Amino acid sequence: MLKSEDLRGIFVPVVTPFSPDDSLDLQSYDRYAGSLLDHGIQGLVINGTTGEAPTVSWEEVRELVRRTKAVLAGKGRSIPVVVGTGTNDTRSTASRTEQAGALGADAALVVVPYYSRPSQAGIIEHFRRASRAGVPVIAYEVPSRTGVSLSADTAAAILELDGVVGLKDSSGGTELFAALKRMGVSKPVLCGDDKHFLAMLSLGAAGGIVASANLRTETFVETCRLIRDGHAARAASAFDSLAPLIELLFRDSNPAPLKWLLAQQGILASGALRLPLLPISEELQRQLAKELKPSASEIDGGR
Numbered sequence: 384m385l386k387s388e389d390l391r392g393i394f395v396p397v398v399t400p401f402s403p404d405d406s407l408d409l410q411s412y413d414r415y416a417g418s419l420l421d422h423g424i425q426g427l428v429i430n431g432t433t434g435e436a437p438t439v440s441w442e443e444v445r446e447l448v449r450r451t452k453a454v455l456a457g458k459g460r461s462i463p464v465v466v467g468t469g470t471n472d473t474r475s476t477a478s479r480t481e482q483a484g485a486l487g488a489d490a491a492l493v494v495v496p497y498y499s500r501p502s503q504a505g506i507i508e509h510f511r512r513a514s515r516a517g518v519p520v521i522a523y524e525v526p527s528r529t530g531v532s533l534s535a536d537t538a539a540a541i542l543e544l545d546g547v548v549g550l551k552d553s554s555g556g557t558e559l560f561a562a563l564k565r566m567g568v569s570k571p572v573l574c575g576d577d578k579h580f581l582a583m584l585s586l587g588a589a590g591g592i593v594a595s596a597n598l599r600t601e602t603f604v605e606t607c608r609l610i611r612d613g614h615a616a617r618a619a620s621a622f623d624s625l626a627p628l629i630e631l632l633f634r635d636s637n638p639a640p641l642k643w644l645l646a647q648q649g650i651l652a653s654g655a656l657r658l659p660l661l662p663i664s665e666e667l668q669r670q671l672a673k674e675l676k677p678s679a680s681e682i683d684g685g686r
């Protein structure tokens with residue numbers, strides 16, 4: 384089971400490959416997950432936003448966890464597997480979190496309950512119940528998707544819960560993290576907002592759960608390492624080389640551009656999405672195609 388001190392570095396949120404007939408494409412998944420393990424990543428996240436969680440059934444999530452464990456075993460690797468278990472219903476969140484633990488998940492990613500717009504007290508109670516399921520919880524703040532924002536006091540109260548090991552911060556800026564630091568909160572915060580990755584690391588974030596790390600994986604790993612070792616200027620230059628890709632990946636809803644690129648690279652058999660996500664525009668395809676061409680600034684071989 385994941386401890387707070389293990390929550391650092393790059394945790395890659397994986398896509399869920401689909402076939403054009405909408406079924407899970409597990410053959411692509413095995414190949415793709417295996418290729419991510421060729422990099423120095425610290426963890427994998429299944430069924431996050433990048434995994435199109437709203438469209439993936441719980442039975443499919445269970446299958447993805449089993450496959451991930453098998454791929455890890457096949458490669459002789461042992462890194463934490465985090466599973467998205469959060470819903471907007473506290474009972475189902477607690478039950479899925481418990482089941483994820485039984486399947487061998489090392490931690491659960493629990494999103495702030497969306498749609499219902501609960502009070503801050505209700506959100507804390509949601510996390511209290513989820514954190515009692517016996518699986519370490521990473522709280523996931525993403526107000527642009529949930530429709531409700533955590534105050535710094537609420538985030539701190541959630542992080543004080545025994546079963547909560549850290550926070551994935553996709554709040555859209557550095558203010559929440561800066562406030563938590565001023566309050567002396569010591570549990571790790573991972574950046575979940577790709578364009579703020581360097582800014583968050585520079586402020587002391589422990590790493591990131593960032594979709595763009597599916598592509599320039601080694602550069603993300605390297606950026607973390609450079610910041611940790613005190614090489615801020617070199618980290619900034621590594622991150623600068625990622626900025627155009629990040630901008631393009633978030634021009635349409637994540638993971639539509641990412642899946643298109645993974646399919647173009649032959650890592651996935653298809654970039655198929657489940658509705659309501661639609662394929663990206665031809666104009667965005669043209670822009671992303673340029674990113675596939677290796678450039679001199681690439682330091683990880685153009686993956």
Ligand SMILES: O=C(O)C1=N[C@H](C(=O)O)C[C@H](O)C1
Nearest residue numbers: 396431432433575593594637
């Ligand atoms: O997969 C996730 O979880 C991520 N969610 C963020 C989002 O799309 O809102 C972005 C982040 O890169 C990964």
